[in-house]
Amino acid sequence: MEVLVFLVPLALGLGLVGLIGFLWSLKSGQYDDLEGAALRAIADDEPALPPALEAKPSTGRPA
Amino acid sequence: MQATRDFSHYVRDAGAGLSHIDLAVEGVSCAGCMSKIERGLSAIPDVTLARVNLTDRRVALEWKQGTLDPARFIDRLAELGYKAYPFETAGAEAAEAEQSRFLLRCLGVAAFATMNVMMLSIPVWSGNVSDMIPEQRDFFHWLSALIALPAAAYAGQPFFRSAWNALSTRNVNMDVPISIGVILALGMSVVETINHAEHAYFDAAIMLLTFLLVGRYLDQSMRRRTRAVAGNLAALKAETATKFVGPDEISEVPVAAIDPGDIVLLRPGERCAVDGTVIEGRSEIDQSLITGETRHVAAEQGTAVYAGSLNMTGTLRVRVSAASEGTLLAEITRLLDNALQARSRYVRLADRASRLYAPVVHATALLTILGWVLFGASWHDAIVTGVAVLIITCPCALGLAIPTVQTVVSGAMFRAGVLLNSGDSIERLAEVDHIIFDKTGTLTLPDLEVVNASGIPEDVFKLAGQLALASHHPVAAALARAANAKAPLADAVEEPGQGVRATLGGRELRLGRPSFCAAEQLASDSQDLDPEASIVAFSDGEKSYVFCVRQGLRPDAQAMISALRLRNIKVEILSGDREPAVRAAARALGVSDWRAGVTPADKIARIEELKAQGIKVMMVGDGLNDAPSLAAAHVSMSPISAAHLSQATADLVFLGKPLAPVVAAIDFSRKALLLMRQNLWLAVVYNFLAVPIAISGVVTPLIAAAAMSGSSILVMLNALRARRVADRGS
Numbered sequence A: 001m002e003v004l005v006f007l008v009p010l011a012l013g014l015g016l017v018g019l020i021g022f023l024w025s026l027k028s029g030q031y032d033d034l035e036g037a038a039l040r041a042i043a044d045d046e047p048a049l050p051p052a053l054e055a056k057p058s059t060g061r062p063a
Numbered sequence B: 001m002q003a004t005r006d007f008s009h010y011v012r013d014a015g016a017g018l019s020h021i022d023l024a025v026e027g028v029s030c031a032g033c034m035s036k037i038e039r040g041l042s043a044i045p046d047v048t049l050a051r052v053n054l055t056d057r058r059v060a061l062e063w064k065q066g067t068l069d070p071a072r073f074i075d076r077l078a079e080l081g082y083k084a085y086p087f088e089t090a091g092a093e094a095a096e097a098e099q100s101r102f103l104l105r106c107l108g109v110a111a112f113a114t115m116n117v118m119m120l121s122i123p124v125w126s127g128n129v130s131d132m133i134p135e136q137r138d139f140f141h142w143l144s145a146l147i148a149l150p151a152a153a154y155a156g157q158p159f160f161r162s163a164w165n166a167l168s169t170r171n172v173n174m175d176v177p178i179s180i181g182v183i184l185a186l187g188m189s190v191v192e193t194i195n196h197a198e199h200a201y202f203d204a205a206i207m208l209l210t211f212l213l214v215g216r217y218l219d220q221s222m223r224r225r226t227r228a229v230a231g232n233l234a235a236l237k238a239e240t241a242t243k244f245v246g247p248d249e250i251s252e253v254p255v256a257a258i259d260p261g262d263i264v265l266l267r268p269g270e271r272c273a274v275d276g277t278v279i280e281g282r283s284e285i286d287q288s289l290i291t292g293e294t295r296h297v298a299a300e301q302g303t304a305v306y307a308g309s310l311n312m313t314g315t316l317r318v319r320v321s322a323a324s325e326g327t328l329l330a331e332i333t334r335l336l337d338n339a340l341q342a343r344s345r346y347v348r349l350a351d352r353a354s355r356l357y358a359p360v361v362h363a364t365a366l367l368t369i370l371g372w373v374l375f376g377a378s379w380h381d382a383i384v385t386g387v388a389v390l391i392i393t394c395p396c397a398l399g400l401a402i403p404t405v406q407t408v409v410s411g412a413m414f415r416a417g418v419l420l421n422s423g424d425s426i427e428r429l430a431e432v433d434h435i436i437f438d439k440t441g442t443l444t445l446p447d448l449e450v451v452n453a454s455g456i457p458e459d460v461f462k463l464a465g466q467l468a469l470a471s472h473h474p475v476a477a478a479l480a481r482a483a484n485a486k487a488p489l490a491d492a493v494e495e496p497g498q499g500v501r502a503t504l505g506g507r508e509l510r511l512g513r514p515s516f517c518a519a520e521q522l523a524s525d526s527q528d529l530d531p532e533a534s535i536v537a538f539s540d541g542e543k544s545y546v547f548c549v550r551q552g553l554r555p556d557a558q559a560m561i562s563a564l565r566l567r568n569i570k571v572e573i574l575s576g577d578r579e580p581a582v583r584a585a586a587r588a589l590g591v592s593d594w595r596a597g598v599t600p601a602d603k604i605a606r607i608e609e610l611k612a613q614g615i616k617v618m619m620v621g622d623g624l625n626d627a628p629s630l631a632a633a634h635v636s637m638s639p640i641s642a643a644h645l646s647q648a649t650a651d652l653v654f655l656g657k658p659l660a661p662v663v664a665a666i667d668f669s670r671k672a673l674l675l676m677r678q679n680l681w682l683a684v685v686y687n688f689l690a691v692p693i694a695i696s697g698v699v700t701p702l703i704a705a706a707a708m709s710g711s712s713i714l715v716m717l718n719a720l721r722a723r724r725v726a727d728r729g730s
Helices: A004-027 A034-040 B031-042 B071-078 B091-128 B132-156 B158-169 B175-194 B204-235 B328-341 B349-374 B381-394 B396-415 B424-428 B439-443 B459-468 B474-482 B520-529 B559-564 B579-589 B598-613 B624-632 B642-650 B660-695 B700-722
Strands: B010-017 B019-024 B047-053 B057-065 B083-086 B240-244 B248-256 B262-268 B278-282 B284-288 B297-299 B316-320 B419-420 B434-437 B445-452 B493-495 B501-503 B505-513 B534-540 B544-553 B570-574 B618-621 B635-639 B652-654
Touching: A004 B091, A004 B132, A004 B445, A034 B031, B019 B204, B031 B047, B031 B057, B031 B071, B071 B083, B083 B204, B083 B635, B091 B132, B091 B158, B091 B204, B091 B700, B132 B158, B132 B175, B132 B204, B158 B175, B158 B204, B175 B204, B175 B349, B204 B381, B204 B396, B204 B439, B204 B520, B248 B419, B349 B381, B349 B396, B349 B635, B349 B660, B381 B660, B381 B700, B396 B419, B396 B424, B396 B660, B396 B700, B419 B660, B424 B635, B424 B660, B434 B439, B434 B598, B439 B445, B439 B544, B439 B579, B459 B474, B459 B501, B459 B505, B459 B534, B474 B534, B474 B544, B520 B534, B520 B544, B544 B579, B559 B570, B559 B579, B559 B660, B570 B579, B570 B598, B598 B618, B598 B624, B618 B624, B624 B635, B624 B642, B635 B642, B652 B660, B660 B700
Parallel strands: B434 B570, B434 B618, B618 B635, B635 B652
Antiparallel strands: B010 B019, B019 B057, B019 B083, B047 B057, B240 B248, B240 B262, B262 B316, B278 B316, B284 B297, B419 B652, B445 B544, B493 B501, B501 B505, B505 B534, B534 B544
16 A cells, blocks of 8 residues: 555646646636637638638638 | 727737627528638738637637737628627626636536545445455545535535525525525534434535536526627627717727727618717707607707717717716606616515525424434434435535526527526516517517508619718618618719709619608608608609608517517507607507606606506517616616617517517426426425435445435426427417
8 A cells, every 4th residue: 555655746746747738727717718729729720811812801701 | 080890808818919809790600611811811921810709609819919900800701701890898798707617526526526426425335335344444435525515515515605695684495494404414424423414415416516517507507608698799789979089080990998088980771889068060850769759859069979870961079978867868867766776676586486495494393303302312313314304415416406496497598589688587477468569679679661662663772772882871771671672873062951963865763852852742641541651752753752661560579569469468568759650550450558768767667557456567678768767677678779778778679670589488487497396396205205214323434325326316307497488379
């Protein structure tokens, strides 16, 4: 049972890391737009267009 | 005098040589819109950040200071097909956002602590029935204490504060038994751990906080979202005023950037966006949005005008006054203050429940302690059992019973087009059995429409619409809109105070006053039929026609009135408008209870009279004159087009042209009240079953944890049923 001496602090340490991670993500605004984040994850990366073409968007998506 | 658009009021310094602006955007709903907007805006040189927030429907933009005009972003978004307008975060919304983050932080801390304490508790529970040695158990208990105590001290803050506030005003709310339960459970567990006891309740206490924080957070984010939507709608109204920045120089600025003492220009056909006094010019104004009176009043030097008035004929210069200067406004403010004081007496269902609940629970715990002592148990054992009663009855399910239903039902109402201003309005709305409607702007739409279009040949109508494009008069604008006219006639001339004329193919066309178009007889016939309408005449050579223009009823008003009757709700109309106008509307809707020419004080008197008979009255109104009665009624509702003060006073705000959201809101609130009561009963039944076990002293932390999560989940699942209501002819 001596293994507890380092297993328990390890478990607590991992828990603490998780908590700090959560607080950091909250502070950096990652929970401000939950709906957008859900869609950003699956949005396609479209190839960057030169600005001249960008000026006339022709993606034809419904507004 | 060329007006420019000036949005500098909304631009913030973001530091590091960057400027920042937030825009509310209409119609962003998908991932495609998001990337389209972000790429479209990022393509503008010198833009350093363009990020869409899909939840709030807003865009945050940053650019190098001094390089770009914010109006350019709005134009670019318009090119992309989105209506956008700068947005200023109101104080209340910022506070809600901060509160929401704090609750999420508390929830995070509590949830992590629960998980880690559970990780320690489960070995203890299984060890207690197998071979765990007492030293190991103590070690695990101390570790649990190390996690649970600081976590509870932090995550319990929302409850402790609210309980303290309630107690210091000699009240009891749901947070009082919660706080007492958590503190006692933690305190007893520490004492038990010191005494090497078998059971400690650190897990139960922190788990309770986690569940309750879930409820609180849901509640808070529902309110935050409603506020964000309301803020966007306000911003997208894009209310601007034409302000004099020099003796002859004008600039179009957002209303937020106008201060008392400024002078603004009000042209014909414009709606006034500020309160003030006319200092120059002569005109007729339509104050129906403010007083309910549809007849136009003359405005000249010294006349007070209010935000929402429509300027009809002449150009006015208005000096902006501070909020409470006008006599009408001062009177309304006084009535409003009185009414608001009376309203705060309403006690919410949750508080009523906790007023009953707290004494019963605390008395049971005390009796348990005394009972065990009488039966010869030691004081220590008796107190441990007493605290176990408090833990098992701690209102986990009770605390979730109402917020979960509120969250679910406000989401459903939101989809039906109703925004909630206050959380407890759902309970009050469900009790309504009498509705008082205002007429102008509530049963009718604020926009003018042509009511006799079907009786006029199509080509004549089209021609009149084209001619109407030459005039700024609101009645002409309504005619042009109804005729869907796009191409103005070439040589149309406006004769001030008379109308417009033009020649087409050798014939003279005239549109305007009946006398201007030689159509007096026709006009007076129509006026007799529809006394409320504004008559505009049109002549094409020798032939003449008249158009009746008026505020039309909301498209589904009649159906909704019958739907309300079906729900056993009495309907009444109280209007500040003239008698013939109100009679016509009441007859069209089949409402027999109506009164015209009612003052704000009379409206309150009528509400008080009904209240005295024990009737729960809902007031639905939009005008400034309705604000006091909105506050005096049991519950109140405003359309989104209402005056600012009325909208802020109403408990609910509905969107769009139809009246259907009013009925939907009633259906949802009734269902919600039913579910809230059911949930409270579920919690009571749970306590009824669990308390005897606790009193008998056989509760282990395992039983407490299982009972708590079981009842909470049951209540949450029941709350989800509020998403749908049975369709009953609405």
